[in-house]
Amino acid sequence: MQAAGRAVKSGARRLLGRAGFDIVRSGDNRGGVDDFLPFEPTMRAARASGLSVGDHIDTVMNGTPGATQSTIDELRALGVYADRPASVLEIGPGSGRYLEKTLKECSPDRYEIYETAAPWAGYLVETFGVIARPTAGCSLAPTPDATVDLVQAHKVFNTVTFLCASRYFFEMARVTRPGGRIVFDVMTETCLDPDAVRTWATQGGEGHGSYPAAMPRRACVDLFATLGCTLEAGFLAPMGVATTEVLVFRKAG
Ligand SMILES: C[S@@+](CC[C@H](N)C(=O)[O-])C[C@H]1O[C@@H](n2cnc3c(N)ncnc32)[C@H](O)[C@@H]1O
Numbered sequence: 001m002q003a004a005g006r007a008v009k010s011g012a013r014r015l016l017g018r019a020g021f022d023i024v025r026s027g028d029n030r031g032g033v034d035d036f037l038p039f040e041p042t043m044r045a046a047r048a049s050g051l052s053v054g055d056h057i058d059t060v061m062n063g064t065p066g067a068t069q070s071t072i073d074e075l076r077a078l079g080v081y082a083d084r085p086a087s088v089l090e091i092g093p094g095s096g097r098y099l100e101k102t103l104k105e106c107s108p109d110r111y112e113i114y115e116t117a118a119p120w121a122g123y124l125v126e127t128f129g130v131i132a133r134p135t136a137g138c139s140l141a142p143t144p145d146a147t148v149d150l151v152q153a154h155k156v157f158n159t160v161t162f163l164c165a166s167r168y169f170f171e172m173a174r175v176t177r178p179g180g181r182i183v184f185d186v187m188t189e190t191c192l193d194p195d196a197v198r199t200w201a202t203q204g205g206e207g208h209g210s211y212p213a214a215m216p217r218r219a220c221v222d223l224f225a226t227l228g229c230t231l232e233a234g235f236l237a238p239m240g241v242a243t244t245e246v247l248v249f250r251k252a253g
Helices: 002-018 039-049 053-061 067-077 097-106 118-128 162-175 194-203 217-226
Strands: 087-091 110-114 131-133 148-153 176-186 229-239 242-251
Touching: 039 053, 039 118, 053 067, 053 097, 067 097, 067 229, 067 242, 087 097, 087 162, 097 110, 097 118, 097 148, 110 118, 118 131, 148 162, 162 176, 162 217, 176 217, 176 229, 194 242, 217 229, 217 242
Parallel strands: 087 110, 087 148, 110 131, 148 176
Antiparallel strands: 176 242, 229 242
């Protein structure tokens, strides 16, 4: 019995690793995800591999070298960095693999993060000089209305509950400046054709209560439209054994 439990745990750890998880137990990550990617061993492994921690996660842990950079490249091609966003806010940056590359793209004056994993948040503050905001539930309350040029979250909304993601959506629209952009990925129906569902069912491992979470595309598009944000583009990015869809919204200027 104990051996079976250990096997399940180590299977879950492998799966969480593949998904790039850096999760500590948060009220919104359901299913007892206390088996998070620990800060120290991950940093040690990254150092040993001679890669940045982000590239280590892409290459060694997720088996998708260049995945983070390819999302950044797509966003650049869509013009997301063209206006040189001066303020960026990221929800759930974890190890900072998107954060580091976003900083290179646009050198914002202010970069705020909302991250429940304290060791990673501390590391990002020290390494990149970002501002860690108190993170409770799914609120961006410390950030005033209409103050951020680019609000983003990567590989977060497929790991939290529907309620948490939805509440963050309202907050993202609130803090975005007119003309600003909102970028996040979700596992929409675009990512869930029968082959993909079969892959998840047969190779998706144990998962946990809120991973992998699906989110209807239309629910996002229609909701953001009511908040003055129009969908500009969507593209697929690798996630776990399949994909998520990255959605790019612009708030009316
Ligand atoms: C799967 S990881 C993705 C990390 C990073 N964005 C990446 O792609 O490597 C999800 C991240 O969201 C964080 N997280 C979970 N619940 C959160 C919440 N309610 N608010 C903010 N961050 C949260 C986790 O600690 C973790 O760092």
